[in-house]
Structure formats: structure tokens, C-alpha cells
Amino acid sequence: MxxxxxxxxxxxxxxxxxxxxxxxxxxxxxxxxxxxxxxxxxxxxxxxxxxxxxxxxxxxxxxxxxxxxxxxxxxxxxxxxxxxxxxxxxxxxxxxxxxxxxxxxxxxxxxxxxxxxxxxxxxxxxxxxxxxxxxxxxxxDNEQVLSGQPKWFYKKLVDAYPDNYKTILDAMQVKAPIWLRVNNKYKSTDEYCRLLDEREVAYERQAAQHQGIILSKGCDITTLPGYDEGWFAVQDGAAQLAAGLLGSQPNDCVLDCCAAPGGKTCHILELQPDIATCVAIDIESSRLKRIEENLTRLGHQATLICGDASKPTSWWDGQLFDRILLDAPCSATGIIRRHPDIKWLRKSSDIDVLVALQSKIIDAMWALLKPGGTMLYATCSILPAENQLQISAFLNRTPDALLDDKFENDAAQKPGRQILPGEKQMDGFYYARLLKA
Missing domain, CATH: 1.10.940.10 (NusB-like)
Structure with missing residues (x-):
């Protein structure tokens, strides 16, 4: 050497x-x-x-x-x-x-x-x-040490999922695949798959994910067909469910709350290009820049606002929204397999702080929703305190809030739908669709 x-x-x-x-x-x-x-x-x-x-x-x-x-x-x-x-x-x-x-x-x-x-x-x-x-x-001879998880998180998983925590732990140690979301504004998913075939890029598809492609092995994303042209975005399959569950209709006024880096904002606009307005807010101006970069590359437009979701009076113009996507700040415990530093940066005491903030934001956003409107609450967490327990508490204190349970997949997980890490190759994610009476 x-x-x-x-x-x-x-x-x-x-x-x-x-x-x-x-x-x-x-x-x-x-x-x-x-x-x-x-x-x-x-x-x-x-x-x-x-x-x-x-x-x-x-x-x-x-x-x-x-x-x-x-x-x-x-x-x-x-x-x-x-x-x-x-x-x-x-x-x-x-x-x-x-x-x-x-x-x-x-x-x-x-x-x-x-x-x-x-x-x-x-x-x-x-x-x-x-x-x-x-x-x-x-x-x-210590299951927590062999699991690769910190003690506090291991204990919370065992408490929350006593019957299947070992499966979850195993899934969290597996390297996450790269998911693409084809931008159907420019290419159909079938057309883009043919381009990958021509380049001999191996991939697979999930029937439930119309725009989703899972790459069979890692690669430099910028070398794939149409990166600069905005023909695709990198977005996990679980996150790709959000825009469809929100269900935006033509002429809707839509708010994407805590929107950075903007993947879901772009997907909302791809699925329903005829909405009246799409407003995306985030509390950090540097994160807003990432939304703007993604919108520009993918060929979409939205109104970007730097604002605190828990204090809408500082930025809201008084116009009610038909649809609100609340991608709440959370522990991110559902994406540990993708970002393993998360488990060492978080502490058990952080969860109570996050739950209180989520509660404050969901109440604030509910006031911005039209009667008859839809709010989709989302987290990339797998902890019940941030998900099922959070939504149950909200429903108990909010008389005009109803749970739309059409898409729930497991009675034991109610309210809402909890996706666990590795399920159909997706990250851990939680969704609850709420209707305003």
C-alpha cells in the first residue's frame, strides 16, 4: 500500500x-x-x-x-x-x-x-x-443486548407488543430497502419500470402500491432514469399511503402540516392535481427549503409557510381547509431500521414531551378543518402512546370528531392502522383518519 x-x-x-x-x-x-x-x-x-x-x-x-x-x-x-x-x-x-x-x-x-x-x-x-x-x-444471555435496542425502547416494545415483539426486533435490525414513487405526472409506473428494465436495474412491485417500486439492491439514486427530470421520488411504501388515505378531491383546500421534506406534499398534488390550494407548513425555514427543492424537481407548486403548527394564529389567514394531513412530530421509532442513530438520540423521557406536543397540534389543526372535512393523523412511530392512545384521547375530548375506520386492518390495533417495520417491506407507520361532523 x-x-x-x-x-x-x-x-x-x-x-x-x-x-x-x-x-x-x-x-x-x-x-x-x-x-x-x-x-x-x-x-x-x-x-x-x-x-x-x-x-x-x-x-x-x-x-x-x-x-x-x-x-x-x-x-x-x-x-x-x-x-x-x-x-x-x-x-x-x-x-x-x-x-x-x-x-x-x-x-x-x-x-x-x-x-x-x-x-x-x-x-x-x-x-x-x-x-x-x-x-x-x-x-x-441478555435479549435486550442481542436485540440491538436501548433498554428503554426494548422495554416499551415488550410492553406494547408482548406477542410479537421479537418479530419486530428482528425486522428493525434488517437494512431497509429503497422505495421509489413514480411521478405519474410524467411517466406511468409501467413506463418507468420499462426504463429500469432497459438499464437492467432489478426491482419488485407491491400490488397495493400503484406508484411504488422497491429496488432489489442499493444504488446511487441520481444515476437512475429521470432523476433530474423529476420522474420519481424516494419515499418508503408506508409513507406513500398518506396521500391516498387523505383522499383529496377537486377544488379542495388542503393543508400539509409539518410537511418537510415534502414527499407527501408532492404526492398529494400528483394524485389530485385539481385541488384549489395546497398549503405546506413547517416550523423550520431550512426544512421549508427542502420542500421547495422537491416541489421544483418534481414539477409541482404549493404555498409554503414557515410557522408553528401548535400556534396557527401566527400564520393562518382564517380560511378553513377541506383536508388536513397532520404528519405529527414523533419519536420516529418506526424508521429505526433506516436511521439507526434515532434509537441512541432518543430517551424515554422524550416520549411524554412528544405526546404533549402532538396533542397540542392536533387540537390546533382541528380548529382549521371545515365541518365535514377530513384530517389524516400520521406518525412514523410504533409506540401506542403517540398513536392509538393519542387518538383515543383526542376522540374522547372532541365531540365533533369521528373515526373513519374503513381502512383499519386489525381490531387489536384500533383506533387507526399501525404498520410495523418490515410489513410488506415498509417502515413502521401509523394512520388515523378523522372526520369532522
């Missing part, structure tokens, strides 16, 4: 360790810190960085268990990042196809760009002990 290549590989592992440190020690999201680490690398190594950091996040309790077995005492703050480098080494040795020599030597060399040269001997000893003692076969 040349000197420049060696330095490059050192930086790659050092960058992975830094990203893990930023997420787990500093509370940054992967969306914040991973792109910054990837920018100095080629496409192959960008993918490697994501694969390795997400892999460590998926298996973190087990990697921490091994770290406690092999590291005499926690490292001090100025070299704490080296613990994350060691866990990266464990992950490579236990879960990837990298050679043992490469995993050890490259992690040891990565101590240099991490400004932790003094720990090279320690990293070498710990990783070699891991190999010599066959530590990867030392699995604890």
Missing part, C-alpha cells in the same frame, strides 16, 4: 470513529455529521462509511458488552473517540468480510489522524485479544 493510500485508509476509519463519537457522545444526528465526513471520499468509501457507522449503531449494545470485557477501564475524554474506533474494529471482525489483518492494522493506524498515537498499542492489544479469545462467539 502506498503512503498516500495508507493515509487515506487511516482517515476513512478515523472518520467513521469521529461520526460515531459525534452521534453517541455529542448527540448529533447522522444527517448532520455523516455527510461532512463523507465529502472527502469517493462514492465507494462514502458507502463504506455509512455501512460501517450504521452497522455499529445497529449492534451497539453487543459491541459495548465486548468492550467492557476487553477494556480494563474507560478511556479519558481526550481519547474517548478511540473507544468508538475499537467498537468499529469489533464490528468489522464480527459482522463484515474484511480480513482480520486489515481490520486490526487499519484501526491501529487510524489512531494517528485521531491524535491518539499513544493508544496504538492498546487498540492493537484489544483487537488481537478479541480475535484470540474468539470473543465474537461470546454472546450474553
Amino acid at each position: 502506498s503512503q498516500s493510500k495508507g493515509r487515506y485508509q487511516q482517515n476513512l476509519r478515523a472518520d467513521a470513529a469521529r461520526v460515531l463519537f459525534q452521534i453517541l457522545e455529542q448527540g448529533m444526528s447522522a444527517r448532520e455529521c455523516l455527510p461532512a465526513a463523507q465529502q472527502d471520499h469517493n462514492e465507494k468509501d462514502k458507502a463504506w462509511l455509512q455501512e460501517m457507522t450504521y452497522g455499529v449503531l445497529r449492534q451497539l449494545p453487543l459491541l459495548q458488552h465486548w468492550l467492557r470485557l476487553l477494556l480494563d477501564k474507560p478511556l479519558k475524554k481526550n481519547v474517548k473517540v478511540v473507544e468508538h474506533l475499537i467498537m468499529l474494529g469489533f464490528y468489522q471482525l464480527a459482522f463484515s468480510r474484511v480480513s482480520t489483518h486489515a481490520a486490526v492494522s487499519e484501526c491501529v493506524n487510524a489512531c494517528v489522524p485521531l491524535n491518539a498515537i499513544a493508544t496504538k498499542g492498546l487498540v492493537n492489544a484489544v483487537l488481537r485479544n478479541f480475535i484470540r479469545q474468539d470473543t465474537a462467539q461470546n454472546l450474553p
Whole structure:
């Protein structure tokens, strides 16, 4: 290996360790810190960085268990990042196809760009002990550790789904597929599938998803046919249900509340181009920019407003809406398989705060809905407190609210419909359709 290549590989592992440190020690999201680490690398190594950091996040309790077995005492703050480098080494040795020599030597060399040269001997000893003692076969008799989930979330899952929590846990550890939603403004789904066939891009379709395509393996989305032309959007199958369930009609006034990044806004406009107005609000101006980018690429128009959904008097013009999609801020526990950093950024105490905010927003939005109108409440959570219990409480305190249960699929899940991670290859999602009497 040349000197420049060696330095490059050192930086790659050092960058992975830094990203893990930023997420787990500093509370940054992967969306914040991973792109910054990837920018100095080629496409192959960008993918490697994501694969390795997400892999460590998926298996973190087990990697921490091994770290406690092999590291005499926690490292001090100025070299704490080296613990994350060691866990990266464990992950490579236990879960990837990298050679043992490469995993050890490259992690040891990565101590240099991490400004932790003094720990090279320690990293070498710990990783070699891991190999010599066959530590990867030392699995604890602890279901929570093996599940890859934090204790608080594991307990909530067992409480909420006592009969099938193990299936849910298994599904959450599987890498999520890439779903496309074909923009039928430009191409029919069949036409777009023919374009993928011509490029020999493997995919499958779900009968219930008219515009949905599941790619059989990951790829650079921007290289697919019609990316710049807006012929498709990337959107999970569960999220693709929202626009259809909202059921917008010609001449409706529609509000998409907490709309960023705008996938559902665009889908609403694709399914019903003859609505009178489509207003999309979000509390952060930076997130509104993402909605605007998606609308522009996909060839749609909507009115964008930066506003707090819990305080509509600050932005609402007084015009009532026929349809409101409330994609409520939530724990995002249904998309952990896609964004494994979520489970380490959330705490149990966050759930009560989110439930209170959801309650405030749903009451505020209900006042903006016309009599006879429809509100679709949605979350990407699988926790009942944010979903069934939230809607039950709303129905109990709101005399003019009725539940439209036509699309509910399981009496035990009522009210609403809870989609669980992996169900028909979809993310975890919840929907409840509410009618104003």
C-alpha cells in the first residue's frame, strides 16, 4: 500500500470513529455529521462509511458488552473517540468480510489522524485479544443486548407488543430497502419500470402500491432514469399511503402540516392535481427549503409557510381547509431500521414531551378543518402512546370528531392502522383518519 493510500485508509476509519463519537457522545444526528465526513471520499468509501457507522449503531449494545470485557477501564475524554474506533474494529471482525489483518492494522493506524498515537498499542492489544479469545462467539444471555435496542425502547416494545415483539426486533435490525414513487405526472409506473428494465436495474412491485417500486439492491439514486427530470421520488411504501388515505378531491383546500421534506406534499398534488390550494407548513425555514427543492424537481407548486403548527394564529389567514394531513412530530421509532442513530438520540423521557406536543397540534389543526372535512393523523412511530392512545384521547375530548375506520386492518390495533417495520417491506407507520361532523 502506498503512503498516500495508507493515509487515506487511516482517515476513512478515523472518520467513521469521529461520526460515531459525534452521534453517541455529542448527540448529533447522522444527517448532520455523516455527510461532512463523507465529502472527502469517493462514492465507494462514502458507502463504506455509512455501512460501517450504521452497522455499529445497529449492534451497539453487543459491541459495548465486548468492550467492557476487553477494556480494563474507560478511556479519558481526550481519547474517548478511540473507544468508538475499537467498537468499529469489533464490528468489522464480527459482522463484515474484511480480513482480520486489515481490520486490526487499519484501526491501529487510524489512531494517528485521531491524535491518539499513544493508544496504538492498546487498540492493537484489544483487537488481537478479541480475535484470540474468539470473543465474537461470546454472546450474553441478555435479549435486550442481542436485540440491538436501548433498554428503554426494548422495554416499551415488550410492553406494547408482548406477542410479537421479537418479530419486530428482528425486522428493525434488517437494512431497509429503497422505495421509489413514480411521478405519474410524467411517466406511468409501467413506463418507468420499462426504463429500469432497459438499464437492467432489478426491482419488485407491491400490488397495493400503484406508484411504488422497491429496488432489489442499493444504488446511487441520481444515476437512475429521470432523476433530474423529476420522474420519481424516494419515499418508503408506508409513507406513500398518506396521500391516498387523505383522499383529496377537486377544488379542495388542503393543508400539509409539518410537511418537510415534502414527499407527501408532492404526492398529494400528483394524485389530485385539481385541488384549489395546497398549503405546506413547517416550523423550520431550512426544512421549508427542502420542500421547495422537491416541489421544483418534481414539477409541482404549493404555498409554503414557515410557522408553528401548535400556534396557527401566527400564520393562518382564517380560511378553513377541506383536508388536513397532520404528519405529527414523533419519536420516529418506526424508521429505526433506516436511521439507526434515532434509537441512541432518543430517551424515554422524550416520549411524554412528544405526546404533549402532538396533542397540542392536533387540537390546533382541528380548529382549521371545515365541518365535514377530513384530517389524516400520521406518525412514523410504533409506540401506542403517540398513536392509538393519542387518538383515543383526542376522540374522547372532541365531540365533533369521528373515526373513519374503513381502512383499519386489525381490531387489536384500533383506533387507526399501525404498520410495523418490515410489513410488506415498509417502515413502521401509523394512520388515523378523522372526520369532522
